[in-house]
Amino acid sequence: MSSAEVEISRTKAWLMAARPQTLPAAAAPVIVGTGLAVHEGVFAPLPAVMAFVGAALIQIGTNFANDYYDAVKGADTDDREGFTRVTQSGLISPEQVKLATLVTFALAILTGTYLVYVGGVPILVVGLVSVFCGWAYTGGPYPLGYHGLGDLFVFVFFGLIAVTGTYYVQAAAVLAEPLSTTIPAGTVTREAIAASLPVAGLSTAILVVNNVRDKETDAEAGKRTLAVRLGYRASRLEFTALFALAYVVPLWFWLGADFGLGVLLPLVTLPYAAMIARTIWTRTDGEALNPALEQTGKLLAVYALCFAGGLVVL
Template identity: 45%
Template sequence: MQTSRARPTVWIQAARPKTLGAAIAPVLVGTAMALEAGSLHLLSATCALISAILIQVGVNFHNDYHDYLKGTDTEERVGPERVTQAGLVDPETMRFATIAVFAVAVLAGLYLIWRGGWPILAIGIASILSALWYTGGRYSLAYMGAADLFVFVFFGPVAVGGTYYVQALSVSWEVLFAGAGPGLLAVAILLVNNIRDVEGDRNARKRTLVVRLGRRVGVYFYAICLLLAFGIPAILYAVTGAHPWAMVAMVALPLAIQPVRILQATTDPRKLNPLLGATGRLLVLWALLFSIGWNI
């Protein structure tokens, strides 16, 4: 077991801070839309944010643990270092930490369940079960190639709609449709990861969408996800005739061009690691601009 790094630093690394934008962005969008509707409820918004972040951290811990057990994370891994595989945290400690984080997420969500009732209870149970199913078990989502769909649903319409619902105690199709933006960009982050790791995943029999359909299709899907996400505000305006300023999110679309070009032209997995952070920043920027524009 390596001991050269302070324990807090190791756990921060295991939490994968660059991925947390995928948890924060939909809560921001749902809260901004509740604010515009006159239904802002700060305590509910805060609890939703805490629960979302903790569930994401729990997913990351669980992924770190199970990919080590299944042999997907090896010394040949080219992505960011995984603490269990690197010997910085022993497997049982990581397993306990995963359970603990999910337990705290449930505690943070108890108020939301009290306020929102059975729909929030259902969302909470489904979110945690999906998080555990992501890499756990013989037929896990990530290993069957079904993770992309679940990431879209739970980091998109479910997260945005749920955040809005615990504040307004109702939800509209516009809110759920707006959630497609963060959902598509969260899928784009996953695609970067899977395109980078396609050879290692294939060898480990991890049948991601990219492994099943090929690297080129994965790159096309990445570009389509970005394009569709930035088109969401325009579609909302075209259909409803309201909130034209939400289209300010589209000014960030040119920032997506370079990541697409790099992903298409670069086959060296190590050179793709920066695209994870770049795509995550696009997600957060989209959420910020959309949220501001929606309230103008």
């Protein structure tokens, strides 16, 4: 094999470990938070860009940590129906994946220094807790994903905190002095919190699909995800509730918060959501759920663009 072929194969292996198909979960909160910031007149481009870079690094670092710890703890086996894991398959050594995890989280912290300057102590606390929980999702003495807390982690950090935090750093850049020690007035609003709920719901739904697919192998490995604890029916009900949340929130913005008709634009994705839900309710195999996993990520991305666009236009 030539050196070029080796390099290409290693590049592909690192892309597999980074799981770029999960990046909609990092981009969607920034898109929605920025759309709301534009609507409210507090848009600040540099904080928005840095918020995305930080979120993407935390997402990738979490993916690296998940790949590494699932392999060394025996949760990833040859029987698993999901996408190839580079540590378990031997494509990249465990030591290299672990180092990549540490470097990626360190870069996330470095990126966050600018956001701390803009947003002050609240962003420092949120950023450090986010990085810690990204590692603790599968690492540490009490890995969140192994004890049924993964869904809550994603809902809070890739939904509530990510959207509200994106709005916060932009509003703080416009309305407050740098290095604030408290939360400045007007930087955390009920609209920002409400706007975070659809992103939280759809991001968590991605994890539900993943865990429904892996339910049997996770149970055998002792990985007590929420799907393992609840079973197929309750997990499907959770999935449906998360989707329902995403489509109720725009109605609240229109009827309860006096926003224009543009906020209803995400409803155009309902047929696509219904197609995905049908798969989740009828299948458990990787042949069906691997595409459903990617489709849910695409739904999150399109929904976020529609929601943000509706906020900006009307």
